Amino acid sequence: MKLMVVDTALGLCTVGVFAVDERGARPLGLRSEPMVKGHSERIAGFARDAAGQAGLDFADLDRIGVTVGPGSFTGLRVGLAFAQGLAAALDRPVVGVSALDALAASAGEATEVAALIDARRGQVYARFWRDGEADGAAEALTLEAAAARIGTMGEGAVLVGSGAALFADGSPERTILSLDGPAPEALARLAATADPAAAPARPLYLRAPDATPPTRLLGQARGPVRVP
Template sequence: MIVLGLDTCLNACSVAVVDGGRVLAHRSEVMARGHQERLAPMAQAVMADAGLPFAALGRIGVTVGPGSFTGLRVGVAFAKGLASALGLPAVPVGALEALAAEGGEGLVAAAIDARRDQVYLQAFDAGRPLMAPDALPLGQAAARIVELSMGRPLTLVGSGAPLLADAAPAARVLTPEGCDARKVAELAAARAPAPLKPLYLRAPDAKLPS
């Protein structure tokens, strides 16, 4: 099955086309803003790189958060529109799960810097979640890392990984700017479609004027 993977949740825009685990095309650009302007042209370019029409797709996978409120909504809206236009199923993929997939098959903790002395955190063991995604104060997140690792080899992945590195000095630390759309597509291929709903773990920082 050919899957289009999309990510706009963090500080990158990433698109990939994967067929049964084989990457047909992939593009990624680091950006803090501008996902809305780049996503559609990048998707068109990736399909052209793969030599495929959009009609060849079997499904679409997209990261749904946590992450940038604006960025994740861009990806979700685009995936919904494209899936509707093509009559395709869409699959939501958590940003923390997608990040963790870059850390390998062992014990992996994905952490995103949520500002305000917090991180979004989720841990996995051999790809199986050990906890639900959560927004935690740094001290509580560090204690969770100590509790989970218990001397085992650990990989920390994400923008929040350096903030937790002192809790696991021997951990491997990876700091990608965003989720890898190739991993998003692979995860989406392995699960059933579901409604695309942004995953918000806390209220937005911006407030409407009173």
């Protein structure tokens, strides 16, 4: 299988083309740079460069995979829109991959893994794994709740993601991988095995957006104010 992966959910802008078979994911072309904004201006060029480096046309792709979050609202929407548009133009399946799952897959063969994304406001997005199996769903946790959960993990555990460093002082016996985004090879492996029907390319939100709809329409009169 030849597939393209797109990741704009966290601190990277990544587009990679991979050949995936029973031996794993082999990179054919890759563009990846640290980026917190400006994805929309760069992503098409990254895709063109990755395909060119691989010596392939877009029509040679069998599938497209894209991170769906949790992560930056604007960034992940850019990646999703691009992946969905390209898949529609090529008539190819597109699958969504959790950024937390892809981070965990980037941690190697550790028995226990905590994938942690710094969600600001005293929280992390987190998911935990034991023996290769997810130990519960992805969730938004307070730093205190996440620290308590990490405290139950063994000494060989790996903490991975932008939120991992937040717990470094309390986890000297654990491995800290402060990644800005998942490894492209890990994302490619997950995208290759995902069922398109069970892994839709739509945003994964674990917390309500910071912006909220207005309580009244523009020009609409305010309601009466109650005076105590």
